[in-house]
Amino acid sequence: MRWPLIYQVTLPLTLWTVITVFALSLLNLWYAQTETGEEVEARLAAINQQLSEVRFPLSQPVLQQIQGLTGTELAVTESRGKLIRATTEITPQELPTLLKDNDPGVVSLAEVIDLAGVSYFHSTTISRFSGSGEVTVHLLFPKANYDRRVAQSFWPLMLLGLAAVGPMLLVATFLAARITRPIARLQKQVGTIAEGDFVELPPGKTNDELRDLSLAINQMSQQLQKYETKVRTMERAQVLGQIGAGFSHQIRNAMTGGQMALGLHRLDCNIPDCESLQVAQRQMAMVEHMVQAMLRLGRKQGIDRRSIRISQLIDATVMMVEPQAKHHGLKILRQIGFPPEATMHADMVLLQTCLMNLLLNGIEATLTAHASQGREPADVAQAGGLEIEASPHDGEELITIRVCDEGMGPPAEIADQLFEPLVTTKPEGTGLGLPVVREIVELHGGTIEWYRVEGKTCFQITLPRRVS
Numbered sequence: 001m002r003w004p005l006i007y008q009v010t011l012p013l014t015l016w017t018v019i020t021v022f023a024l025s026l027l028n029l030w031y032a033q034t035e036t037g038e039e040v041e042a043r044l045a046a047i048n049q050q051l052s053e054v055r056f057p058l059s060q061p062v063l064q065q066i067q068g069l070t071g072t073e074l075a076v077t078e079s080r081g082k083l084i085r086a087t088t089e090i091t092p093q094e095l096p097t098l099l100k101d102n103d104p105g106v107v108s109l110a111e112v113i114d115l116a117g118v119s120y121f122h123s124t125t126i127s128r129f130s131g132s133g134e135v136t137v138h139l140l141f142p143k144a145n146y147d148r149r150v151a152q153s154f155w156p157l158m159l160l161g162l163a164a165v166g167p168m169l170l171v172a173t174f175l176a177a178r179i180t181r182p183i184a185r186l187q188k189q190v191g192t193i194a195e196g197d198f199v200e201l202p203p204g205k206t207n208d209e210l211r212d213l214s215l216a217i218n219q220m221s222q223q224l225q226k227y228e229t230k231v232r233t234m235e236r237a238q239v240l241g242q243i244g245a246g247f248s249h250q251i252r253n254a255m256t257g258g259q260m261a262l263g264l265h266r267l268d269c270n271i272p273d274c275e276s277l278q279v280a281q282r283q284m285a286m287v288e289h290m291v292q293a294m295l296r297l298g299r300k301q302g303i304d305r306r307s308i309r310i311s312q313l314i315d316a317t318v319m320m321v322e323p324q325a326k327h328h329g330l331k332i333l334r335q336i337g338f339p340p341e342a343t344m345h346a347d348m349v350l351l352q353t354c355l356m357n358l359l360l361n362g363i364e365a366t367l368t369a370h371a372s373q374g375r376e377p378a379d380v381a382q383a384g385g386l387e388i389e390a391s392p393h394d395g396e397e398l399i400t401i402r403v404c405d406e407g408m409g410p411p412a413e414i415a416d417q418l419f420e421p422l423v424t425t426k427p428e429g430t431g432l433g434l435p436v437v438r439e440i441v442e443l444h445g446g447t448i449e450w451y452r453v454e455g456k457t458c459f460q461i462t463l464p465r466r467v468s
Contacts, residue, residue, distance in 0.1 A: 009176040014169050021161030025154055032153030037109050040121060040146055044107045044139050047072060048125040051137045052105070058127060058137065063087050073120065073140035076127075084135065090115060098122075098138055112143060119143035182210045186217055193217075198225035229420075303347040303443050310338045310399065313348065314390055317355040325363055330385035332359065337391035344399055344465040346444055354440040355388070357433045358403040358459050362386045365407025365457065372408070387456075399465050404458040410450075418450065 047070055063074045067087040075086035081099050083090060094115050104124045113122045120140035127137050182204060192199050198221045203214040318332050325332050386405050393400040410418050419438040441448045446463035
């Protein structure tokens with residue numbers, strides 16, 4: 001059976017309040033009975049003492065005066081049990097009730113008698129006065145007065161406590177609702193997240209546990225969204241890898257055939273140093289590198305580290321990309337802060353693929369920026385183009401390679417996911433270039449980052465020069 005939280009809060013609290021009110025009322029009742037009983041006994045004892053010491057006749061006016069002052073009815077009987085006078089009517093049939101258990105001077109609330117349908121606490125005393133001999137005076141204190149005093153002590157507190165239960169219940173319901181409403185909202189949010197909609201709700205204004213829970217759920221939603229994006233990206237990358245594996249063999253065969261055809265053409269035409277043929281061969285080699293890099297994505301294959309000259313790495317990479325840059329009127333400025341013989345241990349082919357990706361992206365970004373600014377081809381040629389710089393870092397233990405372009409940088413919506421697979425805003429882009437770059441850099445034990453400086457977008461790679 002469902003037991004809502006609001007009932008779990010309000011019902012036990014209400015039950016506890018009612019029990020507390022009853023307990024306090026009963027305690028007050030016991031205290032009122034004890035205090036009122038002691039007061040009545042003390043009053044009857046004092047009257048007994050005064051009546052036992054009087055030396056004047058207890059006439060009817062005297063008895064009525066005592067009755068008015070003390071609230072106690074009085075009756076006087078002689079030693080033979082005859083009723084002499086009384087402040088209340090006592091019939092002959094009720095006289096034996098008045099005379100039984102006659103123990104003068106003893107005051108006890110346990111002795112109650114009924115006269116004319118009225119209950120009285122009964123006490124007696126012996127009075128002696130001149131000319132009348134010895135008589136018995138009966139004190140009759142109405143039990144109704146005692147009961148009324150006791151009830152006045154019990155019922156007001158009882159009724160006040162019960163009356164307070166209603167407002168207390170309303171307050172408890174309001175407070176419980178303040179807890180259950182946010183919980184219901186969070187429950188709905190969790191259900192929405194479970195359905196794949198990673199919605200975030202604003203946390204409550206009150207700094208309490210519910211606000212902490214709301215922040216935790218929002219954080220969980222963000223993490224789940226990242227995990228889902230990563231899983232879907234990995235699935236897409238895996239599918240692309242499977243598809244690519246199917247036609248990679250055919251592409252390699254075609255590229256090999258093309259390169260062989262170029263070589264044979266050079267020999268047949270006796271033009272060994274033809275620059276156009278060299279450019280074509282370099283471009284085909286570049287395409288082969290790009291295909292190989294795409295197929296490596298997600299496979300975490302090993303690398304073939306060898307000692308390579310840093311200047312050769314930069315020059316060979318620029319040589320492969322430069323024809324495309326010249327075609328668009330762009331220059332590639334290179335700056336190498338190492339002597340020509342400086343070397344590093346790395347995979348030459350992989351690093352060339354990595355740097356070619358950055359340079360080709362830079363060419364495209366620069367052309368897009370110039371087109372958006374309405375520059376003419378002549379202005380583009382004068383504006384410069386791309387920069388590639390290799391310099392030592394951290395006492396020459398590391399090498400920093402920086403590629404800068406004049407593009408506008410990546411859009412803000414993908415800036416934090418720039419190196420994730422399949423993340424791109426290009427109409428015909430695959431979103432695999434920069435993930436390949438990052439994977440190659442990480443395989444070499446390095447890091448890559450990007451930043452904007454002086455209107456340029458720079459990608460900076462930091463690599464160890466030696467294998468640890």
